[in-house]
Each structure stands twice: as C-alpha cells, then as structure tokens.
Amino acid sequence: MATKLILKETIDSLGIIGSEVTVADGYARNYLLPQQKAILATPANHKMMEQEKTKVELQIAKEKGMAEEMAKRLEGVVCKIPAKVSHEDRLYGSVTLRDVMNSLSKQGVGVEKRMVLLNEPIKTIGSTKIPIRIYSEVEAEITVEVVPA
Numbered sequence: 001m002a003t004k005l006i007l008k009e010t011i012d013s014l015g016i017i018g019s020e021v022t023v024a025d026g027y028a029r030n031y032l033l034p035q036q037k038a039i040l041a042t043p044a045n046h047k048m049m050e051q052e053k054t055k056v057e058l059q060i061a062k063e064k065g066m067a068e069e070m071a072k073r074l075e076g077v078v079c080k081i082p083a084k085v086s087h088e089d090r091l092y093g094s095v096t097l098r099d100v101m102n103s104l105s106k107q108g109v110g111v112e113k114r115m116v117l118l119n120e121p122i123k124t125i126g127s128t129k130i131p132i133r134i135y136s137e138v139e140a141e142i143t144v145e146v147v148p149a
Contacts, residue, residue, distance in 0.1 A: 067135030
C-alpha cells in the first residue's frame, strides 16, 4: 500500500517542502512521520499547510538562493587528479567518485557524495566535465583533469 503525505521539509529524493507525495507505508510510518519530516495528507492538514504557504515559499526561496550562490562558487573549479599510467598513456584502474570527493575536499569545497553526478568512473587522461546537483533545479559543472602521476 501507499500513503499520501505533505512534506514539511525538502527531501531530495521525494520533493520540496509543501508538496504532496505518495510513499510506501513503511517509509511513512517508520521514518517520515516519526522524524516529523511530513504529515498525513488530510483536508485539515492541507488547510494548515495552505496557511503556512508564505513561510514555506520564503524557505524555498532561501534554500534556492543559497544553492545558486554555491553553484557560482563551484563554476570553474578544476580538480587535478594524478593517476598511474602505462607507456601508452592508459590508466591503471580508473578515477572514481571517491577520488573526485577527496580532491574537492582538499580544495575546501564541501559537497555531499549524492550531489556529484558521476555516472561511471573516468578511464582516460584529460579533462572531463562533471555536473554537481546542489538543489532540485540548480546544477554547477566542475572540471576534472586526470594527469599522469
């Protein structure tokens, strides 16, 4: 079965604050409701959320503004990652999400693992553009340069 809920805060995998979502009963019962991240989608709760809508809209604007500011800081960030290569300039292994995260943290850029949208490991020398999703509609792009070690 599924439960209809209204989100009280933004959850990346579900939606933004104030939106109505349908989730599995267990997820609602064991996590979202006890953590007070959501409320049941009843007519009374809809009316209450409607009254709090202006506060919610201000919260969304604030979160989005902070995300856009972070995106501006991330644009143009270059991560140089040294990797072992063979005589033919082929990588031994590959550059993974962990390598990108370590390089970003050394530069003082704090992003979460789920934000970096690296679909598959990098297996070649050179530059690669990697998108970073900061907020639901806000993305920045960083450049990862794999150089011979």
